[in-house]
Amino acid sequence: MIPEAHQTESVRLYEAWSFPTKWECTDALLRGHRFNDSSIFYYHGRWHAPNLGGPWQEHPRSPIIQENPHIARPAGRVVVVGDRILSFEQDCFPVYGTKVRSLEITELTPSTYREQPASRSPLFGPSWRLWTQGGMHHIDSHPLDFHQWIAAVGGGRHIGWPIPEEWQRATC
Template sequence: ADSFPYTWFFVETLISGKPFVDSSILRYGNIWYIFTATTRNATLRLYYAKELTGPWTEHPESPIIEGNAHIARPGGKISIFDGRIIRFAQDDDPIYGKQVWAFEITKLTPEVYEEHIADKNPILKGTSSGWNADCMHHICPCQVNNKWIASVDGGRQMPR
């Protein structure tokens, strides 16, 4: 950005070749990683690079999730809490962004990827009324002055 956050300019297309959605970028262990879904919401791909502008290489274990719309599409910024890497996933079955799951990434290198579900319950879901009656599909936690805040996104399918 020339004048953050107001004046942006194009620098580089990081990855191409597929219709990617809801990509999340993480720098970890001096390596850049991109977690991204394809438009069918059931496949999660992982790419890595030494520099943000590339070149980017698809991870040898990618796609890391295939054929599972419940947990493939990224649901927010990958975050590190007390040394634990957390990946958020939208549950897109039976509707887009029904709820958000959290997964702990336990191994992340250019050669190896492992994760497990962080909690048996979704961390966000619709509230049955109001602006997020039917779904919650994004969370962006940020640490500010040793406290955590988060922006979230949800919705309702039709007026009630």
């Protein structure tokens, strides 16, 4: 597991000693910057480091995205499906975590990187449900089988925000 640890200016790797309640930090993969929402993934036989423990190096194209509040901040774990790599990004316009978008990484080598939108529209965003009214900011998806997936998502509602009339429903 790699939890958010930007306050420590590191990307920390944790191992489960007694899943899901006991975890231990086994390594700091990167140090020296405020890394936000880090995600690593295994693709074509590599972690983009000699092994999971590193040494890790910043990709020569990093930072990949700058000054685009619609896709510059990750929104969860990168998912590899066959030869496809899907990345989820927070749409932080006009505020943090308004929506979640998906991108497909179409080229990834130790020296190159390319991506394109995986869908035209955001995957999800604010809705009439109380816990999503302030927006949606994370997804962690897992395949159940070839055609079905399950996902945990993160949303929020700012205390005191009124419920917009168009989001109100009498029943679910």
